[in-house]
Amino acid sequence: MRATGIGSFPGDTQRDYDEALAVVLGELTGDEGIGHVPEVPGRGAIAAMTGRTLGLIAELDADLQPGGWRLTGSSGATPLDQRRARSLLAQDLDALEERASGHTGSFKTQVAGPWTLAATVERPRGDKLLADHGARRELAQALAEAVADHVGDLRRRLPAAAELVVQLDEPALPAVMAGAVPTASGFGKHRTIHPPEASEALEWVLAAVRDAGAVPWVHCCAPDVPLALLRGAGAAGVMVDLALLDADGMDAAAEALEAGDTIALGVVPTSGALPSDKALVERVLRWLDVLGLDPEVVGGQLVVTPACGLAGSTAADARRATELVRSVARSLAG
Template sequence: MGVRATGIGSLPGEDFLGAVRVVLEDLPDLPHLPELPDRGATAGMVGRAVAVVGELGLDLQPAGWRLTDAPGVDHRRARSLLAQDLDVLEEQSQGFDGTLKVQVAGPWTLAATVEKPRGDKVLSDHGARRELAQALAEGVGRHLADVARRVPAATVVLQVDEPALPAVLGGRVPTASGFGRHRTVHPPEASEALGWVVAAAGERLVAVHCCDPAVPVGLLRSAGAGAVSLDVTALPVAAYDDLAGVLDDGATLLLGVVASTGTTVPTTRSVVERTQRLLDMLGFEAPEVADQLVLTPTCGLAGATPAYARGVMRTLREAARELG
């Protein structure tokens, strides 16, 4: 199998058909279901997760997504858009028999983003955040089954996006007033809720992505994640022991080695050398852990120009093949 390359999820623009074609062409070893936030709130990371959530109703308010008694018009639009996108993916991936990645926002990023019916974040209410996490897990199970039905020869893997998790653990999520901070969520509770979503994937590989320098690698692994996705360009050296532990355990590392925005795409050689230097610091040679490595951008590419985004994907693919 060797080293592979993939994207984190988001891409620039509004042309979903074109995005699917680009991903299948430029990242053939591990394509992903694109997210195009430029199409609006129903198409971004949180909007995608809202479309997946089962049993709960949500609607889009001026301050963002909010829990409601029944699905609002924007919730229904998010679900409809996801179904349309999956139709496009099914049509364009005919005969694809490799590994396909889909993404969903994690329970703690949702809890730190979605509001309760009367305002303030779900994060402020223990029962509400538990209910939201369980509804997300239920919806993820159905979503993965739907993707597997549409692309039957593919091996479907899941990426859970948790950019807000370090802020949740550190008590850094602001309250609605902006003058206070929500209480810290302790690691056992955080691991439990994340574990429900991971478990919903069944036997499928689950990667948890967090581009914060304080990514809690140990917690992600304790929640059952078989892979960890992070921005290695921002990691402190103290975190390298955790990365080495992931490889020692036989798990997978998705290494964010190329900036998600910029004006000049780095060369393949520079990406290869950066990855080799990191592995050397971790105490590994690329050939011995090649099957456990995936190269990615540091985060989503929605903020990049189309030319830069495509250049990054091609460079990552070439670097992965050279390393592998």
């Protein structure tokens, strides 16, 4: 049984990033922890999920508009905002390298997945990339190349890491597949993306992760997570919010565990009072009992996490939530 974080922490300064890194490296180490690159999106759009990932992509140019990120459609110099996103990520990774160069356990990085990017980034002439079949393909393929390069960069920075995990964040995937993403006008919805196309784009990126020598996971803290589709596309691990799993989702999670895949259970709430580690341990054990699974059999495939990112928490609660996932994993490992 291991513990990790989703990625994000509260704050709006570089000092907040440094403090988040100290929490991660202090709590999520050893056999029971999976360290990760912290994210502090309060520093602005260039530090948030979409901007951070666009900073990795060299094949497509994007800049910030009042409505968010938009591809420029040009092949000239990289736009200023994208260069700033790239520079900030490099600065964050420099700090990581300095503090964690001798890290020997598993380590995780997070990038936005192709469908969440397509649902949030605009085409040069407006509206989301989701509206354009060719643009969707181009984005997914560019992301696959960028992620492979990112894994190589992390491998150089963390040469002693036993295992690198890449987490694709796909909070928008269920809405994309349900045809629930609003158009730019707000009066309509983008067309449903059917499973074969949804799977294909994910396959390109997840295969690039695996070919680069890392382990591909997908995170989706939304209802109706398509676990079977994600596993079929090549995800070796799926990260979910336990509170949002319906009966079908629970069955799919049990199937994944029995097949030897990883399920990362979001059990520590990100708002309100934090429960005791004893209460959280009992919750996980009840869940396994309902599924008829033996903790000693599937424990090696289970990871304990917060329910979602911690950017909306206080610094004290974010630290406590990270301590809790480690404590719960240790107790469950027995």
